[in-house]
Amino acid sequence: MTRHPVDDPEICEEFGYGLGDPGGILVLRYRSAVALAFGESRQDFLHQLYWSPDGPLATLHGPSVRFVGAGEGFWARRAVSHEVRAGDRQTVYRICLREQPPALDGLRAGPVPVDDEAARLITLIARRGCDEATALTARRRILAGIGAPDGSGPHAAGTGGGTGFALAVARSLSHDPADPTRLDEWAVRLRVSVKTLQRDFVREFGMPYTRWRTLLRLRAARVLLDFHPVGTVAHEVGYASPSAFIHAFRKEYGHTPGHR
Template sequence: MTSHHGQDPESCEEYGYGLGAPDGILVLKYRSAGGLALGENRQDFLHQLYWSPDGPLATMHGPSVRFVGRGEGFWAARAVSHDVRAGDRQTVYRICLREVPPALDGLRAAAVSVGAEAARLIPSIARRGCDETTALAARRRILAGLAAPSAVPPPDVRGAGFALTVARALAHDPADPTRLDEWADRLRVSAKTLQRDFQREYGMPYTRWRTRLRLRAARVLLDSAPVTKVAHQVGYASASAFITAFAKEYGTTPGDYTTREAPARTSPTPVRL
């Protein structure tokens, strides 16, 4: 089953397979030129996974705002209220299930790992012409490719991957004020080694990478909160410092940016499988 709502640049497409059965799956594919605000969402009958291949998602469950980045999705079990937002020109897949993936049993709401095969298969079933047998086989492999949040590697890890460890932690909380030397102490390496690892992995120093992460996270939130609040949520001590950094990166102020990139909002209409 496939249906389409609206036309690009703002659209929502639905792809359903095996609906009515416990092992069915419904995939909603959202895309907007000006950001996506999926709204506060609660499903009493369905579990939901949100995943984007091309940008971070801001997730709200309870009082805090957390972000999920590359290689991750956001899992919300049935009857858990949550809010998910995405940035401009970003595709978001919302996967609705009646069955809990084995690795996520007992998990209410959290960032989860989305494996490489699952990331490849999700878009493959959210397209015209995908037959039900193929889609349901892919569904089993997608669920097998989901994993509970990974623990931070122990501080005695050696070799490559120091920057990746720090990046994963900061991707969840860009406002984390930990300095490069403090991260290095936690990982039991020198600050120089960690800086070199950031340069090798991301082609830029730690402070530059963190600034870009914070500003990209801010773009997801600007439509839903005042500039001052967003500045603090992504780690800036003042709105003026945030505005200066934002304008330097994007050539426009946060206020002008939100005026130009008006977000698409979707209503939390109940979905049934």
């Protein structure tokens, strides 16, 4: 299967408001039946945020691949080289700005939180019929909803009365699905019981930790399979062997990774 060129007009729609003005915004919406790959090394004047509502993104800025999970986007400051990849049957929004969100001052590239309202407004302005005044008002709220990386990791989570433990673990694992940390080890780091952490996973995600991690790894794998051999992908997402990965993939999707 070949990756889809991101400039194909059949999968890319453009929505521009106030273009030419520092306060403008351009949103590119990509939809494809196969994988998407974005690569930027140009010297331009546009900051960029990549965000997907329905799957992880694999990002490359520097020597290693890092994943961006739910509730996050990938920020790239203007003129910073980067690559972003999305899986098959995934929608990706690429938000181009001349102004940098206040919370991201000094950040060259990396995963950043995107709050629910900002996410909603991104989809709102990437629709036909949205007027410019509405879009430019939404732009201000979108910038406010793109937050700086908290850098706290799972160690500092869960201070809000027994909730948030699963979300902290999920965010950490979303960046590195191959992380082999067991549930009991996460519980020790968070200073909670295994039972409490497992219960929080079921409450937040409707499934236990091991099931959630398996789905995360397989979704991350789908992003990479169009670009790397099965053995490489298996290692990248945390499987000890290609055969273990193929077994898990077939069990979940009903076919092997090579027949998607």
